Amino acid sequence: MVGVVSSPTTAFPSLETALKHHFGYDQFRPGQRAVIEAVLKNQDALVIMPTGGGKSLCYQLPALLKLGVMVVVSPLIALMQDQVDSLIDNGVAATCLNSSLDYDTIRQREADLLAGKIKLLYVSPERLMSPGFFGLLGRLIQTVGVSGFAIDEAHCVSEWGHDFRPEYRQLSVLRETFPQIGVMGLTATATERVRLDIAQQLRLRDPLIQVSSFNRPNLFYEVRPKSRDGYQELRRQVKQHQGSGIIYCLSRKRVNELAEKLTADGESVLPYHAGLTDDTRRDNQTRFIRDDVRLMVATVAFGMGINKPDVRFVIHYDIPRNIEGYYQESGRAGRDGEPAHCTLYLAYGDVATADYLIGQKPDEAEQRIARQQLRQMVDYAETTVCRRRVQLSYFGEPLEGLCHQCDNCTNPTPIEDWTVEAQKFLSCVARCQERFGMAHIIDVLRGSKKQKILDLRHDQLSTHGIGKDRSVDEWRLLGRSLLHQRLVDETTDGYPVLKLNAASWQVLRKQIPVEVAVPKDFAPGPAEASTIEDAPEVAQLLTVLKALRKKLADQQSMSPYMVFPESSLRQMAKTRPQTLDAFGQVSGVGSHKLDQYGEVFTAAIRQFCADYGLESDPGAAARRSRPVRERRQAVGDTHRQTLELHRQGLSLQEIADQRGLKATTIASHLEQLIRQGEAVEVDQLVDTDSQRTIVAVLAELENGSLTEIRDRLGSTVSYEDIRLVRATWHRDQAIG
Structure with missing residues (x-):
């Protein structure tokens, strides 16, 4: 039995000499030599090198220095053919087997392999797992030998990677079937979690792990x-x-x-x-x-x-x-x-x-x-x-x-010292026992009374409410900056939980400062016209409004400009009016057009702001500077109180109990707030299954009365839920 032969040939006095002979390079790139030496010893390896970093050489040179055939698993036919052509151009005996070849060509290439004429064989994972291929591998081991298995684009094996391919998961069979042959995985991109998953999925044994710098300075x-x-x-x-x-x-x-x-x-x-x-x-x-x-x-x-x-x-x-x-x-x-x-x-x-x-x-x-x-x-x-x-x-x-x-x-953004804010943020992560994500930490810092926070007794933490002086957006900016600077970690399993690291404790102990890049227009205050004009969301909203205008014009068989001129749309995109009163202030919106189009346009603007996390229109900062009492009266004092409790995360009944009102009254408040363009989180109030059921009936009855809708749904669905979902549905239908 020939099997696997791990010792290199003695044709070259050094690896550098072999490198020069076969590929024309005088020296190895960082990390290559260590990997090649490991592969020559039949050791498993995991190679993470950036694109252009020389991954392929890590198995190509050992293939030429060891006896037998190196089997390379590659995901794309075009890719493997390109690599084979390049190797042949360098005088290296390489070939590939894939579904694009006819029967005679496959038989000839298999004969060349068994005759010892080939040093590198490229196959797709599908071909590798096809009937009969393991028989070919067995015959190769018995005759010329197999020098190793190289799994290219190995990140495809990991569900945590960016290009997961289920067929790659089957490649562990190589280790199970041919345990004596070395296996190596190669990829240009892999986080630490993906690296561990690759090693586990490929069943690598004590592999050499070579991680080169990901920096591409050019x-x-x-x-x-x-x-x-x-x-x-x-x-x-x-x-x-x-x-x-x-x-x-x-x-x-x-x-x-x-x-x-x-x-x-x-x-x-x-x-x-x-x-x-x-x-x-x-x-x-x-x-x-x-x-x-x-x-x-x-x-x-x-x-x-x-x-x-x-x-x-x-x-x-x-x-x-x-x-x-x-x-x-x-x-x-x-x-x-x-x-x-x-x-x-x-x-x-x-x-x-x-x-x-x-x-x-x-x-x-x-x-x-x-x-x-x-x-x-x-x-x-x-x-x-x-x-x-x-x-x-x-x-x-x-x-x-x-x-x-x-x-x-x-073109740098101004830098500010946010060390104190960072200490508050990280302290809150610690107080919450490193078990929650950024949104929860920000809620605690800002003193939220959401039911979840009350249930966890996080309203009793020393960090509860110590960040009321900063907005949600400001805390989010800081949180992202801490992550980018690696001053805090975040889990990557789909449930992003913040974790302290060594640098976090340095910040908390006042050993290192924290600087944050703060956009010039980030602080609350009236937005300058030039800033609004240049903002990407203005152009995006303008596109949405133009599409809506075109739809309405088509329905009435008129030209779009007859609905609103472009100058009016531009003003809407800049100011983002979300109530009828604000919409009526737009140039070109008279009372008739306000009645005719106000609801549908403000609904579209509200949806846009909700989708992209825009708190309100650019004039909101100026309105925030008005006295609290004045702002509350603009919406309606009792409605505003309901809205504020809702935004603290309270349920319909909890709001009713706290205000001493009936749940029906609270639902009426929220229904009116939805119609007026305020952001009401219906998902927080009505479960998803109930929403789907209600929407299905709404789509069927359209303008049916509340009683008709309730009769169709049955007594298991409350009037309050119907009112909230119906208001949201009408708003969404207006958007089109």
Whole structure:
């Protein structure tokens, strides 16, 4: 039996000599030599190196120095063919087996393998698990030997990774069936949790774990708001850049649209997505790699392991679903070490779309994890601190100082000392026994009387209410900054719980200060016109209002400008009026149009503000400066008291008991508040199943009376629940 032969050949006096001979390099990159030495000793290994860091060499060189065949598992046919072609071009005997080959070709390649003519065999996980393949492996072990198993893109094995593939989970069978053969996993992106999961899923035995720096100093990172003229800005940016570029989109439809527009505007561009045939995708990738075209507009299906080192820019036209995916996709720029540019366009409508797609996942645990990852991605896009620091912190790597290679470093936000606030925040985390997430900590700091806080007796903590002087947004800004600076940790299992670390205690002991980048317009106060004009949410809301205007105009067979002129829509987008009184102050809104369109437009604006976490319109800060009594009277004193108790997390009956009123009266208050545009959390008052049941009847009866709706639903559903859900449903229907 030949089996596995672990000792290298003696053809070269040193590994450096072998490296020079086979690949032409004089020296190894950081981390490569240690991995190669481990593989030559038949030791398992887990290799985390950034894109362009030289992962492939870690199994390619050992394959040439050991007897037998190195079996490489790769997820994409196009990727493995590209690697095989590159190796053959270097004079290395490599081949692949996949579903695109005909029977005769497969038989010939298997014969070459058994004859000892091949050193590296690339296969997909599906091919590896196919009937008969393990028989081929057995024959190879009996004849020429198998020098090792290399699992490329190993993050696909982990459900905590950004590109989980269920078929990768079956790869543990390699260790079970061939325990004497070394196994190595390789990936460009893996958090500590993903690393542990990879090692466990692949059944690695005492592996060498090599984690290289995730820092790609040649890449410049920036985030731009996507305006309503997003395509024109994209086109200008493409023209400004030299060399090849990749533009990533979330949907096939967006890929096709951009590719067609750019082609019509004279750009050399091709699309790439899973909806194209295998031949078309392969041809398009080949043409891009060969510089036959300059641009590739693609979904994330493109680029995994792509061997094109001179990509000069990567643009994400839609927000990625997680930081790991963004790091890997943007990292396809500048693999040659030369300067490259990475741009992310942020539109909150895209975030909502991504969240909707997450909601289509059948598994609730997957939804929970995916939503946490999306939130982290949005945090990255919105951050005012060094973007590279946020990226590296996500992977557990610290960065001292600034990178000077991102938009936040080259155009910095003012820094303020928030050490005292940080001590309050971290002290509250400790008082809550490190068992809760950021939202709960902020509620305690601000003195919330939510039932959950009362049940936990957290209203009796010394930190309860010590942060009333700061807004929710300010505490959230601090919390994110502490996470980015690694001054506090957060669990990543879909239930984000804050945990203190060594740096947290240094802050609490006054050993290190805490500085926070605070946007110039963050502090409460009237927003300047220029700030409002430049804010990305203005353009996004304007798009929403234009779509609503078009819908209403189409229903009445009139031109959109006859509903409202664009100047009125712009004022609405800037001021975000959420009540009829405020809407009536918009230029171009007379009494007739207020009656005709006021409800539907204010409902749309309220929904937009709720979706994107906008507390109120930009004039809210000025209104907050008015006396409390004056503000309460503007809404209605008794309604305001009900609303304030609701926002403390109290149930309908709890509010009624505290105010000495009937639950029916409280429901009436909240119903009117919903209709007036106030933010009422119906999910907090009516369970989801009841809401679905009520909405189904509302959709059937439409304008039915409260009694008719109750009769259809039966006595198990209360009038109060119907009133609240109906008010919310009518508001949502008005939005369209």
